[in-house]
Amino acid sequence: MTDWSHGYNVSMGYTFGFYREMAPDWIDFALATRGVVAPRQRSGDPFRYLELGSGQGFGLCLLAAANPQGEFVGVDFSPEHTAHATALASELGLANVRFVEGDFGTLGAAWPDDLGRFDYVALHGIYSWIPLAIRHSIVDILSAATNPGAAVYVSYNAMPGWVSTQPFQHLLRLHESEGLAKGIGAVEAGRALFEQMEAAGSGVTAALPALKARIESTRTKPAPYLVQEYLHENWHPLWCSKVMTELGQAKLSLAASATIAENLMPAILPAAFQDILKTRSDPKLREDVTDCLINQTFRRDLFVRGVRQRHVAQSVCAEDYRFWRAKPGPMPAEVTVSSGFGSVTLQRDSVAVLMDAIGEGSRTLGELARVPAIAADPSILNRKLLLLLHGGWLGCSRGEAEGAGRCAPVNRKVAALAGVGAPYRHLAAGNLRSAVAASESDLILLDLHAGDPAGFEVKAAAGLRQGLARLGRKLAREGKPLTDEEEVAEAQRQAGFFTEKTLPTWRRLGVVD
Structure with a gap:
């Protein structure tokens, strides 16, 4: 490895992913589930967001598109990553995001005044893959770069699961x-x-x-x-207590999990597990014992610089959290939601009142709480809503719906780039202030629809096959190749589902006009 990499494997560029847990509105709601006051008092307030280790920059660009009131800065040590990210932001026409090539060691020693302080800081896929000295530099950065009340998202490989x-x-x-x-x-x-x-x-x-x-x-x-x-020189799965100690040096305290369902612990754990935890009041010991009970492998922790608890009589239902149906197509009779503590199965009938109340629009938490059938069953909002959110059946945002607005033209460009081989598989969602997953076929179909909305339905199936052929790919079913006849039928099926289910869902979520 070259010296500038600090033992980090730079032989292959990082992936082009998006992680919903890093979205500001998601972070705010995750904190709210633990009764913690979010960095922003109101959803429309301007904010500054820093990603340390921003990689290829695709995820941060989507957040910038979905959150025009935010100012986004990505820092990464790789010139390859920074060049791609900067070019992508320009291609997508985003003026509220910039990318900086920088070494954490140097930045920790002297945080630049022109970068300033932030309300949100995110580190994904960094903290347990770097040497201790660079972890210390990150702590120094967090000391210098966070405002009082700021939230810090840090994900890492956890012990004892690894x-x-x-x-x-x-x-x-x-x-x-x-x-x-x-x-x-x-x-x-x-x-x-x-x-x-x-x-x-x-x-x-x-x-x-x-x-x-x-x-x-x-x-x-x-x-x-x-x-x-x-394949990094440094590969150090960490105990939560260790991370708590290190980030505590930056005046940061563990406040919640961005893995939303894990905020239901310990109440969702088996009774025998809860009994073990009842007598463990030390915060660090309690976290490590919990991770031993569930054999935790990966944590998405939310730390806050100056934790403020909501006042006793204040309800999260009075705040502006809004929920949307997020998946196209009908919900099955049983929904299995998997998390670090195991799987939970929800019967569709047990959540029908919630899904029906949300309908094809959206509802705030306060509006849902006033539905008589929901008010009569506290488990719906206290547990089932979080499980459906974790399972991707619901999306969460703050404030009023804003529509596709700025996101639609950005997404058309993303789809066009994917159509010529760019490895992008998400689209910005204005109403979620986040992004949604999109398959390669979905992106090809979106590009076709953007080019000819009137003739789309007639040309969609053939256009999908042609678009895949340009990329050297064909449709498959469960990983198996199809005959020509089967491929025609599969293209027609996918095009029909896109028209009837996916597009209406994307319109609802503010992905497309």
Whole structure:
């Protein structure tokens, strides 16, 4: 590794993902579930948002498009990432986001005055993949760059869930560092080695039965993710208590989880688990014991600089949180929601009153609370709403609906770029102040619709096949290739679903006009 990388693997650029948990409105609501006052008093207030380790910049650009009242700054040490991000912001016509190439070590020693202070700071996929000295620099940055009351999102690989994977990561990294294989080749070599050891009945595979599933999951992950996950010189899954201690040096206190369903803990855990936690009042011990009980693998923690609790008689229902149906198509009879503490199954009938109240528009938390059938069942807003939000069936925002507005032209450009091979798979959603996932087929269809709305339905299926062919791809079903006849039928099915379900949902969420 080159010196400037601090042991971070820069052989392959970072992925082009978007993470809803980093959206300001989502962060505000997650804090509200724990009774914590958000950085912004009102939804329309201007704010400043900093992402440390902004990668390719795609996610931050989508947030900037969906939140025109915000000022966004991304900092990344990679010139490749910064060049892509800057060019993308210009291509999308975004004036409220900028990207800075910078080293955390240098910035921690002297935070630039021109960058100033922020109301939100986010670090995704950084904190447990860097050396201790750079973690200390990040703490120095957070000390200098956060306003009082600011929220800091930090995600990291957590202990004890990664214990069983440590031998696998070590040997993958050894293949890389010793020059035996590079990049994705090191992952493939390590996977083959462990499969050989398992077949031979090795002690390590016998002692760590969970390791097999982790190794098997690497077969379906994209190469950039695998390189960025496993092949860094520094790979340090962290106990929450350790992160609490380190960020405490920047006057930051753990306030909530951005993994929204985990704010239901401990009440959603089995009674025996709750009994263990009842007598553990020390905050750090309590977090680590909880993570042991559920074998936590990944945390999305929200820290606040100066935690303020809502007054006793104040209700979150009086605030301006608004909820939307977020998925196209009907809800199945049973909905299974998975989280770090396990899976919870909700019957459609048990949440029908909530989904019907939201309907094809949106409702605030206060409006929902006044629906008689919802008021009669406290579990609907206290538990089921959070589970549906976590499962992606609902979206959350603050304030009034604003429509597609600025997002529609941005999304047309994103779709056009995806149509020529750009690896973008999300679109900005103005009413959510966030973004939604979009498949490659969806983006090709959106590009076709933008080019010829009147003739879209007639041309959609053939245009989808042609768009995929330009990218060297064909439609498949459950990963299996289709005959020409089957592919025509599948294209017609996807085009029909896009027209009848996806487009209306995107209009509701402020993705398209």
